[in-house]
Amino acid sequence: MKITENTILITGGTSGIGLAFAEEFIKEGNKVIITGRRGDRLDAIKIKFPEIITKVSDVADSDQRKELAEWVQLHHPGTNILINNAGIQLDADLTNPSNMERVRSEVETNFIAPVHLTSLFIQHLLNKENAAIINITSGLAFVPIAFMPIYCATKAAMHSLTLSLRYQLKDTTIKVFEIIPPSVDTELGHDRREDKSQSHGGIPVHEFIDGALMALKNDTFEAPIGQSVGLREKREILFEHINSRFN
Ligand SMILES: NC(=O)c1ccc[n+]([C@@H]2O[C@H](COP(=O)([O-])OP(=O)(O)OC[C@H]3O[C@@H](n4cnc5c(N)ncnc54)[C@H](OP(=O)(O)O)[C@@H]3O)[C@@H](O)[C@H]2O)c1
Structure with missing residues (x-):
């Protein structure tokens, strides 16, 4: 796909x-609109990058998803690409009674929100040139790490959903991508870490973005990046290997 002149x-x-x-x-x-719950972060980003359009919006809230879709389609009708990226990563001990509020919030954010937003945008995208839906899943969709079972299950669900979405849209001009990150050095997982300054490591984010942009340019519709290539290919063998590290 063309990665210039989009909204x-x-x-x-x-x-x-x-x-x-x-x-x-x-x-x-490109013209870019970003969302998030943290208005102070969005304000700081706006000062650093005045071209970026910002909107406070919680994807875990159904009404806010509808409001976001209406707002974008009214104020930025040229929008032709949706990237379902927002996500949280929590731990969950399945041997203890689960805190269902945490489970619900993780499933709502990582799975229900992209399903809902996608459905709210498809009619709009059908009329657009170079239209695409890009889902950010994870190598952990293929090889779960057992201490964060809900997170990995939501990513496996997103992988499956992306296959079905691509199939349902095969006679349209909307391209459907799945970008599959490896461990990338970001704030992900902060919600479950006591020390908020600690990262889970991983490759530098710009290295990941280079790989993702290459995949988009080349129309690689299912694109594992870095170590996710191996996770996708060798899922059963790697499951034991990865999880033994956390015993
Ligand atoms: N980093 C990795 O190793 C890795 C690996 C595989 C996949 N991924 C995936 O990549 C995506 C981005 O994660 P990241 O690594 O960039 O983590 P991050 O630095 O923690 O960023 C997560 C983003 O999601 C937003 N978000 C979370 N809950 C939200 C909500 N309810 N409503 C709106 N926005 C929300 C956060 O904004 P606010 O907090 O301001 O709302 C933040 O902008 C996620 O889907 C993640 O699962 C990451």
């Missing part, structure tokens, strides 16, 4: 992968 809505652009995508897409001559 791109990125959910979750206040940090990490969403913000790095926004910066790169602006450099490439």
